[in-house]
Amino acid sequence: MVKKKHGVIIETPTEARQAEPGPSILLLLIISVSIAVIAMGIVWFLFFRT
Structure with missing residues (x-):
């Protein structure tokens, strides 16, 4: 639930x-x-194997 404190929205993380x-x-x-x-x-197996 959104709470306002001094005009600022306070939320949990x-x-x-x-x-x-x-x-x-x-x-x-x-x-x-x-x-x-x-x-x-x-x-690697298809192109770089020697």
């Missing part, structure tokens, strides 16, 4: 972010980094 932190961000980061590493491995 969660209200200011409009979201709650959760494990979904960590999961997204792990998956995207894993895909990038696999893709770079495939490119």
Whole structure:
């Protein structure tokens, strides 16, 4: 709930972010980094292997 104090809106950090932190961000980061590493491995294997 938004509260005003001396004309300034006072919010908690969660209200200011409009979201709650959760494990979904960590999961997204792990998956995207894993895909990038696999893709770079495939490119190395196809083009730079001697």
